Amino acid sequence: MNILNREKVKLNVKVNDKFEAIRMAGQLLVEAGHVEPTYVDKMLEREQLSSTYLGAGLAMPHGTNDSKPFIKSTGMSILVIPDGVDFGGETANLVIGLAAVGDEHMEVLSSVAVLVSEEEDMARILQAQTEEELIAIFEEGMDL
Template sequence: MSIMTIDKVKMNATAKDKYEAIRMAGQILLDAGHITSEYIDKMLEREEIVSTYIGNGLAIPHGTKESKALIQSTGISIIQFPQGVDFGEEKAYMVIGIAAQGGDHMEILTGIAMVCAEEENMDKLRNAVTPQEIIDLFESEMEL
């Protein structure tokens, strides 16, 4: 199973706050069978401990260390928020939910962070019109 698929990419989304955005990212992972519903609570819990906003218009919500058992398979959800969602002082325009088993977690997190550190890539993601454009960008930049 591919960790990035069209059904896990949501375009032109809106959320009233970061918690709704995180729930949306988690719900996509849940609907795809990657996690149990408790994992979404752990994603929200992690946000309380430390913001998952990493800069450059990107937030990467994921569960706490204790939530590993709630992950059934590795998967990524990607949500594009053209108007942005407030994550404290900054707005996130891309929210990428991660559920990763075993050693996949750091590799995926690092890969996404590297792709999104490039201003040009973030512009492409923010202006993408189709889910496939988003997946193509990540797949061309990451070893998935």
């Protein structure tokens, strides 16, 4: 099963708040078979504990520490939100839902963080016209 594929990427998303964005990102992981539906609740719970906004327009919602039993396989979903969504006073234009088996969590997190830390890569991601174009940027930047 791929960590990322076309079915888990949504471009030009409009959401009312960060919780709607987290639910949407989580639901894509559920539909892809990476997680059980309960994992989405754990993603929302995690956000209540502390913001998953990482900076540079990126938020990476993921489950709480006790959500591991609800993860079937490592995967990520991507929402591109051109108008942005408020994550605790910061605006996220890129929301990446993450579920990871074992210790893969930190590996995926750091790979994404390195990719979007380059302003030109983040601009390319936000300007991608198709899901395939966006996936290609991640694949070349993360060795997926």
